[in-house]
Amino acid sequence: MKSLYGKTLLNDPVQNKSTAFTREEREHYGLQGLLPYGVTDIKKQQQRVLANLRNKSSNIEKYIYLNDLLERNQQLFYRTLVDHIGEIMPLVYTPTVGEACVKLSHIFRKPQGFYITPEDRGEIISRLKNWPETDVQIIVVTDGERILGLGDLGANGMGIPIGKISLYVACAGIYPDRCMPVMLDVGTGNQALREDPLYLGYPYPRLVGQDYLSLVDEFVEAVQHRYPDALIQFEDFSSRNAFTLLDRYAASVRCFNDDIQGTAAVTLAGIYASCRITHKSFADLKIMLLGTGSAATGVAELLLPAFKAAGLGEAEAHSRISFVDRRGLVTAAHELIKPRICPFVSEREAMSFVDAITAIQPDVLIGATGTAGAFNEAVIREMARCQERPVIIALSNPTSHTECTAEQAYRWSEGRVIFASGSPFAPVTFNKRTHYPAQGNNVYIYPGIGLGVMASRARLVVERMFLVAAEELANRVLSGEIERGSIYPDIARVRDISQGIAIKVCQVAWQDSLAGGNLPEDLEANVQALIYEPGY
Ligand SMILES: NC(=O)c1ccc[n+]([C@@H]2O[C@H](COP(=O)([O-])OP(=O)(O)OC[C@H]3O[C@@H](n4cnc5c(N)ncnc54)[C@H](O)[C@@H]3O)[C@@H](O)[C@H]2O)c1
Ligand SMILES: O=C(O)C[C@H](O)C(=O)O
Numbered sequence: 001m002k003s004l005y006g007k008t009l010l011n012d013p014v015q016n017k018s019t020a021f022t023r024e025e026r027e028h029y030g031l032q033g034l035l036p037y038g039v040t041d042i043k044k045q046q047q048r049v050l051a052n053l054r055n056k057s058s059n060i061e062k063y064i065y066l067n068d069l070l071e072r073n074q075q076l077f078y079r080t081l082v083d084h085i086g087e088i089m090p091l092v093y094t095p096t097v098g099e100a101c102v103k104l105s106h107i108f109r110k111p112q113g114f115y116i117t118p119e120d121r122g123e124i125i126s127r128l129k130n131w132p133e134t135d136v137q138i139i140v141v142t143d144g145e146r147i148l149g150l151g152d153l154g155a156n157g158m159g160i161p162i163g164k165i166s167l168y169v170a171c172a173g174i175y176p177d178r179c180m181p182v183m184l185d186v187g188t189g190n191q192a193l194r195e196d197p198l199y200l201g202y203p204y205p206r207l208v209g210q211d212y213l214s215l216v217d218e219f220v221e222a223v224q225h226r227y228p229d230a231l232i233q234f235e236d237f238s239s240r241n242a243f244t245l246l247d248r249y250a251a252s253v254r255c256f257n258d259d260i261q262g263t264a265a266v267t268l269a270g271i272y273a274s275c276r277i278t279h280k281s282f283a284d285l286k287i288m289l290l291g292t293g294s295a296a297t298g299v300a301e302l303l304l305p306a307f308k309a310a311g312l313g314e315a316e317a318h319s320r321i322s323f324v325d326r327r328g329l330v331t332a333a334h335e336l337i338k339p340r341i342c343p344f345v346s347e348r349e350a351m352s353f354v355d356a357i358t359a360i361q362p363d364v365l366i367g368a369t370g371t372a373g374a375f376n377e378a379v380i381r382e383m384a385r386c387q388e389r390p391v392i393i394a395l396s397n398p399t400s401h402t403e404c405t406a407e408q409a410y411r412w413s414e415g416r417v418i419f420a421s422g423s424p425f426a427p428v429t430f431n432k433r434t435h436y437p438a439q440g441n442n443v444y445i446y447p448g449i450g451l452g453v454m455a456s457r458a459r460l461v462v463e464r465m466f467l468v469a470a471e472e473l474a475n476r477v478l479s480g481e482i483e484r485g486s487i488y489p490d491i492a493r494v495r496d497i498s499q500g501i502a503i504k505v506c507q508v509a510w511q512d513s514l515a516g517g518n519l520p521e522d523l524e525a526n527v528q529a530l531i532y533e534p535g536y
């Protein structure tokens with residue numbers, strides 16, 4: 001690391017310790033007079049951060065405060081995030097990051113991450129040289145077209161890769177300088193944004209078709225050139241592009257799509273864990289999905305190998321999964337069924353969502369619609385009529401777009417639902433009993449996948465990695481958590497869980513001959529050696 005002195009040192013977010021510089025360091029680095037007298041350690045600094053944070057009157061102010069802290073003192077930011085993940089994650093991630101993205105061009109303070117626009121065409125390799133880090137291992141990239149359930153937010157979507165990277169660092173312990181948030185700013189279909197005088201993105205309609213694909217191709221190739229070890233995580237692309245890009249690169253580039261694959265694994269883990277509460281066998285379950293986009297399709301496509309591993313044949317596995325869209329149960333009578341949904345089309349007659357629940361009696365209902373209210377009272381009451389302990393996972397983010405609230409789920413099911421949601425809900429007291437909703441979010445999966453891919457230097461990210469990640473996550477739910485109806489572990493343990501997932505991913509990488517180098521004697525130590533512990 002470069003030796004910095006005086007004000008330059010205090011202005012460097014990586015090396016700055018602010019009031020924690022000792023008297024000796026103050027003398028050595030020319031800091032005398034530049035700091036108040038008091039020397040405080042990181043614990044005291046954290047107290048100050050938390051007091052300031054808790055004093056802010058809105059979540060968006062808290063987001064801005066934390067982001068400023070990251071840009072001022074990286075160690076303190078990450079130490080506080082790691083130590084108080086339950087309190088702070090909702091402020092740097094869903095739901096607050098959604099609000100921050102909506103407003104990003106207005107609350108902008110300091111550039112973060114890396115931007116590519118159509119004007120960089122032909123020059124992306126040389127542009128990447130402007131990024132100061134030489135050992136990037138994890139790239140989270142979005143084009144901003146489907147930011148959470150909020151739609152096309154153009155370059156304002158940069159908040160998502162920045163938030164996801166913060167959680168790579170906090171939840172898997174990846175070194176911050178090995179991570180890179182990227183915005184492929186190819187324009188926006190959001191006219192209000194394009195007309196907003198403060199909008200900071202490329203203020204033109206989106207690139208489409210070959211123009212779009214060739215720019216993404218150039219980006220992916222440039223990454224292979226500049227950062228050959230890097231894993232590319234595609235995040236919050238429109239469903240159409242998400243699948244197109246995954247199909248285009250997954251067989252040759254170290255990449256995955258978090259909304260399709262990470263979400264699928266976290267959902268599968270929740271379903272596995274729910275069996276410990278309901279005492280049903282996974283192989284007997286019927287699962288219904290509302291929505292036919294990236295997340296729901298990804299879940300169905302990962303359920304297939306999971307069912308097969310549980311002993312079901314191909315046709316039987318398909319028959320356990322049903323899709324519902326705005327028109328009701330997806331049957332052959334529907335026009336324009338998406339190609340990936342075709343294998344799951346029901347042979348029943350067309351019927352409404354509620355009638356489909358009555359007819360099929362699903363054990364598990366999953367929502368990935370981005371639409372608040374999509375699980376209405378009739379839907380939840382019917383699930384509760386069909387099942388003693390219905391499992392309902394409302395994946396959509398942010399909270400304002402979740403299919404139903406935790407309170408609604410418990411109330412309409414008379415407290416019998418096993419509920420999880422993409423964004424966190426506080427415990428709910430109903431009929432004098434307190435219920436603990438869990439958070440079913442891909443944050444439980446992608447950091448561990450990334451860490452495992454990094455540790456194994458796997459050439460590709462394959463389906464089995466998501467299957468083992470789901471099993472590992474499900475196994476990490478403690479019996480006490482199961483007893484109180486939670487199907488995901490307390491987020492406070494996520495760092496440890498990510499390491500567990502990483503080890504499983506490494507095993508797959510070596511078993512499938514995808515790993516770089518020889519199998520280390522001690523995989524755990526191999527993973528552990530990569531971990532960043534924030535502090536001075
Ligand atoms: N919890 C998580 O980890 C996680 C991960 C990925 C995505 N998500 C959330 O899931 C949501 C969907 O993401 P996606 O990538 O699948 O988006 P998408 O745009 O690809 O798919 C949304 C689908 O929902 C359908 N839909 C919308 N309203 C509906 C309604 N009322 N009834 C039936 N169908 C409806 C759309 O037609 C589309 O098929 C987003 O809100 C996103 O934040 C959560
Ligand atoms: O970002 C999240 O909170 C989860 C997921 O990737 C999403 O797109 O909603």
Ligand SMILES: [Mg+2]
Binds near residue numbers: 148235236258259
């Ligand atoms: Mg996402």
